[in-house]
Amino acid sequence: MTKQWFFSEGLNPPTMQGNLPPEAQEKLEELQDLQETAQQVAAQKQQAETSLQESETALNELDDIDEDATMYREVGELLVKTDYAEAQEDLEEKVDSLEVRTETLQKQEDRVREQFEDLQSELQQMLGGGGGPGGAPGPGAGGA
Numbered sequence: 001m002t003k004q005w006f007f008s009e010g011l012n013p014p015t016m017q018g019n020l021p022p023e024a025q026e027k028l029e030e031l032q033d034l035q036e037t038a039q040q041v042a043a044q045k046q047q048a049e050t051s052l053q054e055s056e057t058a059l060n061e062l063d064d065i066d067e068d069a070t071m072y073r074e075v076g077e078l079l080v081k082t083d084y085a086e087a088q089e090d091l092e093e094k095v096d097s098l099e100v101r102t103e104t105l106q107k108q109e110d111r112v113r114e115q116f117e118d119l120q121s122e123l124q125q126m127l128g129g130g131g132g133p134g135g136a137p138g139p140g141a142g143g144a
Contacts, residue, residue, distance in 0.1 A: 065084070
């Protein structure tokens with residue numbers, strides 16, 4: 001689930017780059033860097049959330065397994081025999097770790113989004129527009 005909140009305020013960087021003042025060009029490059037960072041963070045968060053769901057499912061399935069059952073866990077390319085208590089402990093630790101990871105990535109994603117929106121506003125002000133949500137329409141907006 002990739003968020004598409006970038007350049008949603010009417011900025012279209014590829015076509016605008018040639019006629020921007022140097023300060024605006026620099027801000028635009030920062031926006032593009034932030035967009036790339038946000039996409040990387042979103043991908044990492046999605047991967048962590050998927051791993052978390054898989055680990056929670058495995059932990060729940062463990063409840064339905066007899067504690068004396070022969071169990072194996074995957075270690076690289078190998079399956080290694082393990083006991084119930086060790087498997088449960090490993091899964092609980094993994095779930096805890098992944099919960100912290102997803103929370104951290106969510107906070108990082110929020111920070112990057114906030115930085116992006118602030119920088120986008122600065123760029124719009126620099127270009128004489130104010131066309132963000134609740135702001136005045138930007139250049140070229142329809143009028144009488």
